[in-house]
Amino acid sequence: MTSPADSPFLLACRNRPADRVPVWFMRQAGRSLPEYRALREKHGMFDIICTPELAAEVTMQPVRRLGVDAAIFFSDIVVPLKAIGVDVELKAGVGPVINPPFRTAADLDRLRPLEPGDVPYVAETVRILLGELHVPLIGFAGAPFTLASYLVEGGPSRTYARTKALMYGEPDTWTELLSALADITSAFLRVQVEAGASAVQLFDSWAGALGPDDYQRYVLPASAEVFDGLADLGVPSIHFGVNTGELLPLMADAGADVVGVDWRVPIDVARERLGAGVAVQGNLDPAVCLSPWTAVEAKVRDILDRNARRPGHIFNLGHGVLPETDPQVLRRIVDLVHALG
C-alpha cells in the first residue's frame, strides 16, 4: 500500500515529480460501468448517496475495474443543497430540478449553513472507503456559480440567461447568494476532508459560460472563499470547468493547486496560460473514447507529448465519462498512460 503523500496523484497535485503520470476519470463511477447500472436498477440516486455502504461501493467500482490512481467521493452536485432542505429532484434524462427556482432576494432565506450533522452519511462513507482504498480519495463539490445556476434556472440550462440577469441586475443579491453557497460548499468539502479525503475537486462545470471580466467580478471571489475556507486542512485542491480557455489563470488565482482543462485548449497552451507554479489535469475529449482505439491511443500520446513529462500533470478527461463509453477503453487508457508516463 502506497502512503498517500507519496502517491503519484498527490505528488502531481503538488506539482512534484512522480514515478508515473497519475490518471483518473471524471464520472469514472457511473453509468459506463455495468456494475453501477445494476445497482441503479435497485436504488435511486439519492438512496445510493445517502447509504454509506452503497456510496462507498460505487466509489470503489472504478478503482477495482480501471486501476485509476485516485477515487472520487460519489455524490451529486446538488446534495449539499438538498441536505439543507432545498427542494431538489433528480429527473431522469433532465438533471436536477429545483421548484420553485431562486429568483429574488427573498429566496436567500431558503439557504442556511450546512452542518456536519446534515450529511451524516458523508463522513461514514469516507470512513468505509479509507478501509478499502489503496489510492487517495478526492472530495467532491459543485462550485458556487454552478450551484447558483441550478437554483436560479430551476434546472440545467443552455444559456444561463436568468442566472446572468440576476447577476447583472441584482448584484447584491447575487453576491449574497454566492457567498452563502461558498459557505455551504466549503462546509461540505470540510466534512469529506476531515473524515479522510486527501484532496478536493471543485466543479465549476458551467463557469465557462462567462467571459473573464464577469468571472473575475461575479464568481471568483466566492470560489476563492471556498478554497480559503479549506486552507487550514492542508489538502490540495483541483478546480475544473468546461469552455474555460479564457478563465484558466483566474481559476488558479482563486486558490487552486491544480486546474482542470477541457480538450479545447491543448495542454501545453493551458500550462503556458497557467504558469509554472500550477499543476494541470486533463484533457482527453470524452467523445474520443467512443472512437476506434488507434484514435484514442494517438490522442493519449499527443497529450503526454505536449506536456513533455513536466511534473504536475494528472491525466484525465476534459469532462465526464460519457455513459456509452466501454469501460475496457478506459482501462486501456490507464494502462497506456502508466506505460508511457
Added chain:
Amino acid sequence: MTSPADSPFLLACRNRPADRVPVWFMRQAGRSLPEYRALREKHGMFDIICTPELAAEVTMQPVRRLGVDAAIFFSDIVVPLKAIGVDVELKAGVGPVINPPFRTAADLDRLRPLEPGDVPYVAETVRILLGELHVPLIGFAGAPFTLASYLVEGGPSRTYARTKALMYGEPDTWTELLSALADITSAFLRVQVEAGASAVQLFDSWAGALGPDDYQRYVLPASAEVFDGLADLGVPSIHFGVNTGELLPLMADAGADVVGVDWRVPIDVARERLGAGVAVQGNLDPAVCLSPWTAVEAKVRDILDRNARRPGHIFNLGHGVLPETDPQVLRRIVDLVHALG
C-alpha cells in the same frame, strides 16, 4: 439610399474605416419578433423559407423594426440538404432531425451536388429583397462540419461523439463527406450572391467542439473549399462559431474576411489573436439582452471601448438572439452603437 460598397457594414467587412460601427444580430429575424411569431402561427418553417414573399418579409422584419445595418437571408442550416433530397424534419423544441443518420461510406450516396434549380425560391427571395432593402444583404449557410454533425448525429448533440467517431475512425469517408458538403454549401451561397447578396456568413456553429489540431486537420480544408469556391464573386465573407477561442486564427486562415467571436473572448483579445488584417464581428452575450438596460449598456460600451474605434468591427451578439428577448432592447442597442461608434 446608401450605395452598398460605401455602407458601414461592407466597409467594416473590408477592415476599412466607416462613419459608424455597423450592427446587426444573428437570428434577428425570428421568434423574438411578434410579427414573426404571427407569421409562424400560419406557416411552417420550410413553407416560409420556400415561399419568396414570406422569406423576404421575414428577412425584412428586423430591418424595419430594429434599424440594423445589414439583413441576413432567412433560411435554415439544413435547407440545402433538404433541397437535394436528404430527409430532414424540423422538430419543434428539438431542431433538425435526420432519419436515418449518416454513419458509413454508403451514406455518401445520399448526397449529390446542389443545382440552382434545386432552390428556385432562393434567387427569387433575394430579388424581392433587393427591391426593398436599403442595407446590404448577407447570404447564409451552415459550414461543412456543422452540417456533418447534424447528418451523423441525426439531430442536435451535446457531445458530437458519433461525428468524432466517424472523423477519427474513418478519415477517408469523413473527408469525402465534408468535401461534398463544402460543394453544396458553396453552391448554395453562390446562388444567393449571384442573385444579389453583398456578403456571406458561414455558420460553423459547433466547430468549437474541437481543439485546434482536429479543426485544422479535419475541418479547415472543407471550410476553405467553401470560401475558395466563392472567391471569384468578390464579396466579403464572415466565419462564425461558438466556443472558438482557440480556433480564431484558423477560422481566418480558412479564407474569411471577418471572424465572428462569442462573448467568452474579450474582443481586444480576439483581435490580437486574429491579427490586424482580419475584421471581427461580435460579441455581446445574447443572455445580457435579458438583463436590465444598465447592464446591457455597460456591456455594449465595454465592447466598443475594447475595440478602441479600430476599423473592421461589426457589432453583433456572440450567438443568436434568444427567443425571449424584448425587441425594444435590440433597438436600443442599435441606437447606442450608432451613437457611440
